[in-house]
Amino acid sequence: MLLIKCPFCKNRNETEFVYGGPVGANRPDPTRASDEEWVDFLTMVPNPTGPVHERWWHARGCGEWFIICRDTVTHEILETPIEKS
């Protein structure tokens, strides 16, 4: 159970959050992207043994979506969003 720092609510247990997947490529312009680029965007995600940026949603809290950087091997959270109030 991770301890995740929500920009509004500070450190909260993982149980309050919904995982939103790793941050992959930005959604390309669907009218311009090639088929290959489009499929890449939909299916390929970074899968490093190490730091990965990922999205979390404070669903059972303030409702904020944010991005953290977490090490997939140690589970250490290396970057958290700027605090908000």
Place this chain on the structure above:
Amino acid sequence: MSLTLLFRLSSKEIYMQKYSLFSLARNALTGHKNWQKAWRSPPLRDEYEIIIIGAGGHGLATAYYLAKEFGITNVAVLERGWLGGGNVARNTVTVRSNYLRDQSIPFYVKSVNLYEGLTKDLNFNMMHSKRTMVDVVLNYPKMRDLRRRQLTMDIYGSTYKQITVDQVRKIIPALTGGGPESRLPIIGGMVHKDAGVNRHDAVAWGYARAADALGVEMHQQTAVTSLLRANNGGIKGVETVKGTVKAKKVIVAVSGHTTSLTETVGLRLPLRTMNLTAFVSEPIKPIVDVIVNCSDLGFYFSQSDKGELVIGGAPDSGQSFRRDIKQHIFEDTVGAMLELFPAFKKLKLLRQWGGHLDIAPDASPIMDETSVSGLYVTAGWWGGYKAIPAGGLTMAHHVATNSPHSLMQAFSYNRFKNLDYILETGTTTAR
């Protein structure tokens, strides 16, 4: 050696020491001094016809079938750690074929059949116990879903049958929860007679020993650090901690670390590595004779021959290579089990562990030659233990004949190019 009983394995003139009651008795007389090594440890050569990375279930099975079915024995299995130490050592040994889709059912039917014959085939007791799985069903949409599954399974000869609440309780007397007054009363069950459990170490060791006897080489503590590409873009070998090894064909069978390896030749694959955990109870006298699965609550278990309940639940969220236990997910799984088995409250947790596996966007496997010619992957095994024999056999077929086996064709990587998914989610514990 004189007293050692040897026997022929397949049609090849290669022999391995036979395991039987008689050989055991004979060896007892000599203090068990004459047993051969289960597999040899030859020096690593600098070239093989085929390299298999990963001495887990799929890697070893592929090695065995390459040798046995296709006579290809110039094969090295390279393992980073110890043989059989990947997910084949970390799963809940459930073997079954109750799938939903045409692409999956015949593949798993084949795998279950191979498992049932594996003890004889490998001359190694897999302790395969075809002991039936019972899906305990707590709501009607789930029952409808499983009935749909049954009707398609009927076509492929896999057995699935609906049973009443009373029948569920008769088959599983220890199931005392889920009564009419409970939060989610049991409404019935589905019986899958083909399902069984066996001994995971035996699967790894049995395949390794038989492959070794046919001439395949096992190399433990031989981590592959990168794949190597030839000038023409195809694969030419691997770089290991013990030096460069050449091969025209390389099979990646490393589960969670698939992308780490393929990215060394710039090949990206649609895979994410996640953690799945399991745990066992203290050993107790026989109390449950079947595999119990309740996906409505999110747990399943069976009792090992040693007496431990082997219990699994939902996967963790988030990517992970940590093989750790998420406390809240673990607690949920235990709570779910106690809902149906309240008498287990004073039963004790003995041991728990995690394993990382890779999952594709549609949760079905990827078995294919990649865009790097000569580089094959068998990956995305979400519940891959049951698939080991069929996975190994069809992968060996693909690599040996340069064309995919009909049972594995659907699991081609190309399906993603058209976003043509094979959705098999929710087969066990997705809540």
Place this chain on the structure above:
Amino acid sequence: MKSHNRLKAGGRIDRSKRLSFNFNGKIYYGFEGDTLASAMLANGLNVISRSFKYHRPRGIIGSGVEDPASLVELLDEEASGNNLSTNVKLKEGLSAKSINCWPSVDFDFGAITQYFEKFIPAGFYYKTFKWPTWHLFEPLIRVAAGLANAPKMPPKSGHFESRNAHTDYLIIGAGPAGLLATLIAARSGANVFLVDQNTEAGGSLLSLNLSINKRPAMDWVDGVIKEISAMSNVTHLQDSTAWAYREHNLVVVNEREVENASIIERSWRIRAKKVIIATGAIERSLVFPNNDRPGVMLASAVQTFVSRYAVKPGENLVIFTNNDSVYSYIKDFKRAGINILAIVDSRKTIESDVLDYAADERVIPYSIIKNVNGYKKVNSVVVESFGDNGLEIISCDLLAHSGGWNPAVHLHSQSRGTVSFDEKIAAFIPDQYVQSAINIGACNGNFNLREIFDETKLFMLGQLSASKQMVYEEKLECNKQMYSIEALWSTDLLNEKNKAFFDIQNDVTHHDIQLALREGFSNIEHVKRYTTGGMGFDQGKTGNVNIIGAIADLEGIGLNDVGTTTFRSPFTPISFGSISGVREGAVVLPFRHTPVTKWNLEKGAFMYEAGARWRRPGYFPRDGESFQEAVNRECHAVRTGVGVYDGSPLGKFELKGENVGEFLDLIYTNMMSSLLPGNGRYGLMLTDDGLIFDDGVAFRIDQHRWFISTSSGHSDSVNQHMQKILAFDRPDLDVKITNITNQWNNATVCGPLARKLLQKLGTNIDLGNSSFPFMTFREGKIANIPARVIRVSFTGELSFEINVSPRNMLTLWEKIIKAGAEFDILPVGSEASHVLRVEKGFLSLGHEVDGTVDPYDLGMNWVMSKKKIDFIGKRSVHLRRSSGIVRRELVGLLPTNPDEAIPEGAPLTPKGKKVATEGFTTACVWSVVNNRWVGLALLENGHSRHGEEAYVRLKNKIIKAEITRPVFHDPDGKLLRS
């Protein structure tokens, strides 16, 4: 039996509180403060259980969590399977029995396995039991294995509980290191948790008669406990085991002695800024032939039983050691009246100040125990001296042995810290840290009290700011403890005849280890799995390192090269009840119910679990009515009169902001932004990979305010989907989303008489079809209740969805039922709703939509806006379809025999052959309007196959059906617009 082994004085038992207990059907007595083990020893009980494989008699070996053998099954109130008797606190009336024996522990039939033990070496089962089939042998093996019986019933009373805590310091272990650390941290004002698995604080000081500041060490312990118990910043959990060390410094603690007697056990999830591991060390066994015989005990256990429990486990003692620790026990043993016959020390040279402790004893250096005689109790040992190669038999009834001490690195290792082998103390010690933790004391490889205090003080004061350095200035004077060791992993690996046990519970011997290596199972993990060494109830606490050492010896490599197996949680076995905590019934799966749920139940509704934890009525059966009759009746009411259903579980969201229209155009396939206020549209949401995800309606309230509905089961995921897009993909859009699912309930009145019913209820809304047409909404009053009325239809009939505040819902519902009586109104369950929507060919999530279909598959081309350049899923739908993959398309099925139903889910195959399917039946219902069975199916190229025949392939049967358009009632939709 008399307590003939109980000492007259001393120990930490209360002789004024005599407790009776039952073991194997006989009554015995012990005292408050005893464990079951100490009480059994006091009563002269030697054989407690039988071993796993050979059914050899097993006695008490250790004195705590490390004991590998003294397993008992607890009965009655305390019923639970396997329990170490050394860990069971003695209570009045406690009842226990031996495990793994039949008919009794003294005469065990299973011991016959010893006669063919040659044939059952490690891993024998891999080599045999293959013919004719494993199934022939498995039942016998299962019965033979398995140790104790599981409890048949949950505890009769009481419950389990979980708590969360955050703290500055979590200190694990209330031995000298842990106590001093606690005291310093507590005085600094920090929040401190002190957790200890023992029944009382003190750790090693409970057993060792040491002095601190010239007074008994336990006086110091008592002083510390007294001081911290008065401090509000300290939480002290005694009889509590820290059993798991997870990510982000989360430690899970099992508390067994809870202040509230109704709580059986409590689970703590403690998140600490710093975890201080002071878990001490665990004594290792020595491995020598027949080291499993009752009467062979760990030296530390003998010391504990003598000095803590005032029990003399034997009269005539031989000590076997490879290290100094046993020498300090001598004075206590002698005081207890034990005759020390010899100290067999494997080392050639022993320090003189160590020998001073044994000045009056016979020390035999450079010697080992060659064998142990006796079956159910030691009667003599064979000593081999390397010096003169002499063998000597010494009669004795107790053999205390020590193979050295293993720092309890379990939690450190669980935290992902690494360990390395330390040659000096011949043990694995903590090496690298991964989390914010520190090991102090014996678990850090420090076995000298004086140094432990210094180390602890240094570390703890180092944690504090300069201004707080004076919180602890006491000097602690104490005895010097000596410790040197020469590793001895086993005495006689070549012994063919007798078994020397590495794992006493699982019967893993030196023969097994060698067999594993001989067969190539040389990795430590292979050895463990092949021999099952360290996989028992004790998880190898006394034996694992010996196995590692033996492999190192046999393979000629170092222990660091062999490495350790993984230390897994739990540290000791933990009850599932405490892990689950309060999760029971509605806590596992909370109920969601609407104001009408109770009414439904009272009217005898058959309730279904309907997704997202809602329960909804399936149908309302009447006496003597079949399921089908009830459903038909409800359907008939809607088609010919009026029905009402509770639509409250529908997901509902209000969206506000300048860009809601643009946003809805993005998430729905069709155009929403062009809607005028008061109007709405049915829409589909896709995932970006072009598959249908949800359906619902969107209505515009005014320029910048909308509401949408989602399916009941998907409201959470739709919410997530929308919020995520706004957060990451389109943060530029001004859209605020409020979940109003629970703020609006609705009763949906449907059927040709719906309008009449609403008029009868009384309303200020003009209900005329031209002033209030289909797919619009009006706000006003129905039966004097403020309402938002929406003209949508999921049944195909004229329909009004009356949305009201939850507090008015039941009133509205009852008024509708009352006013509807004259129209024979019926409440409609989900079964009838299902029939009605199938008749109309409306899609249903979970039936037609199974995560693989797109709108074209369902013939809903009209919902795919051509005007919009982009919407979520558009590109993917077209990409997939342009590849030419054959799609399964929605069709209607009319069984050739109109009275023959098609099972839902049944596959369709070409010509009904037993081959790969070309589709499946998504639904099949008895149509009240057509008076026959009608079905829906997804069929390959179905849209172009109308009029053809389809074949439903069942196991032993084929059902033929005509392929039709998927609509069986009012194909032009006149009724719902009426």
